[in-house]
Amino acid sequence: MAIDLHKYANPKRFLAITSAIYPWSVWLTVILLLGGLYLSLFVAPPDYQQGDTVRIMFVHVPAAWMALMIYTLMAVSSAVGLIWKHPVADLTAKAAAPIGACFTFLALVTGSLWGQPMWGTFWVWDARLTSMLILLFLYLGYMAIWESFDDPAKAAKAAAILALVGVINIPIIRFSVDWWNTLHQPASVATMDGPKIHTTILIPLLVMGLAYTAFFVMVLIIRVKAEILKRRLRVLQIAELRES
């Protein structure tokens, strides 16, 4: 009966590979996160101007990295899904979006918490924070379009088109926001480029970045598996509906 209905629900090889990776990603997340937090809270020196508040950076900056990286990953897997019609690629993009949105949100919240001691206000229209905010809107739009179609195959294509248009636009948006910022910037305000990057700061940043990446992989595997099961359930429900 099913010519192709199970194509979504039967990615055996994918499941086998991810099941092998999953435990590693859990352990890596735990170890890297503990190590990264130790390095950033106890080893990295306090900033001579900002004191200990600079440590928010170790949460903030890697989160901003992740936000951009995950959107790029979404666009790449969308392209793979569009061109080679690989269903797992579509589901990967779908599963990654909320995680990316959460990292973007984390970057925004930590950015504004960092802004309070630095600028005396919770929100500054700094170029980076503003770009992050726009990125959050892009994530929300992407997630909304997935929910707007009844047919998952159509939703996948529409979302993929949007992700690709979005990823072309991100550098332009980024550039325009920087442009806007330099036009309007009051001279004396410190930016989030903040302290010069010493190795004592760079290493904890990188470790935290890797920890976030491992965490992302772990959650992504869980979410993609859940999406595949959801597809399988849908196919079974339709089959049952037809028999009754």
Next chain:
Amino acid sequence: MSRFFQLIGRDIRLAFRQGSAITLSLSFFVIVVVLFPLGVGPELAVLARIGPGVLWVAALLACLLTLDRMFQADFEDGSLDLLIIGPMPTEMLVLAKVIAHWLTSVLPLIVIAPVLGLSLNLPGDSIVALTGALLVGTPTLSLIGAVGAALTVGMRRGGVLLSLLILPLYIPVLIFGVAAVDASIAQLSAAPHLLLLGGVSLGALVVGPLAAAAGLRLSLS
């Protein structure tokens, strides 16, 4: 090629027969701009300071207001099916619809914008810059908007989703457009900003029709 102009001609004639679409976005544009002096007070210095931004934001919103009809009207009466299976490539079809949308819904805004600029106390030079920036920048709004309109065609409440999808992508146009007017107010050259706007428009000319055509084919299937 004659079909291309036929389609543009049809859309323009339709817009004039029905009339409401043109006057609707135009009155919306005027009302939004008029709200600002009422909201922030009539001080001329303040108005001149926020004027360029107000005009651009109002133009973005007025454009957005008409975008969801770009394909929706043809979708609802079945014309879109016939257009798509016709002899014109879907990308050209999108381009024709975009041009018709720009001529009927955006061009009237540009015509009236100088008057509104005067009411916001913009100096004469900057009004020239404003008109130039609108002429160079607004095609992007129709081109990028076509992608959103194509993806949401046939959806109930597609207009709300459309604004969420499209407005973030309009930000570069807003920034460069306002910067051009601000530069001319500050007695600086608006040219670099206009060039950037033109660059964005050219990029959108490539990406917009391609992505919107893909979106249309998918929405219909």
Next chain:
Amino acid sequence: MSFVAQNLACQRADQLIFKDVSFSLSPGEAIWVKGRNGAGKSSLLRICARLLSPLSGHVEWQGEDIFKDDDIYIGEYHYLGHLDALKHAFTVRENIEFWASFHGSPNVDFALEQFELQALADMPAGMLSQGQKKRTNLARLVASPAKLWILDEPLSALDQQYIALFRERLRRHLAEGGMALFATHQDIELEPVNILNLDETAL
């Protein structure tokens, strides 16, 4: 010159609607697609009109796949769907004129005459009754020539007099070597006609 559909299968929202549907049309032939509601009649016609891609199988026009090499197929067929594709602000003549010249070489007066629309020609389409709208839409079929007519419910909203009129036009189209593929609930009383019953091939 022929139209061949082989082993078509159609999927809508993860649900397989039909599979293994095959048929072929030669000049002068007509196929009446039958089936209960939801059997996929409209989907089949939309596939043949290139509005929907089949899940599997292929459709050929003169031996060329209509989805891969569509150049020779475009312009050779008319598709008439559930919706009337009429702009209410335009007159009957303007509506027919636009579609005819968009499709190919227009002959609007002939079409108006064939469907007895001369008196209505300058009325705005928005003022027409359902039956008159249907006739305006049917007039598209003859306003610019095409070999194949793909018709989804061409008789709905027509009264007996115009059903007979349409039947005559369809017969003439077939007699001139045309082809037709249509789905309708009403009996069109067309002879001879091949019947394709989707209930037998569906799941």
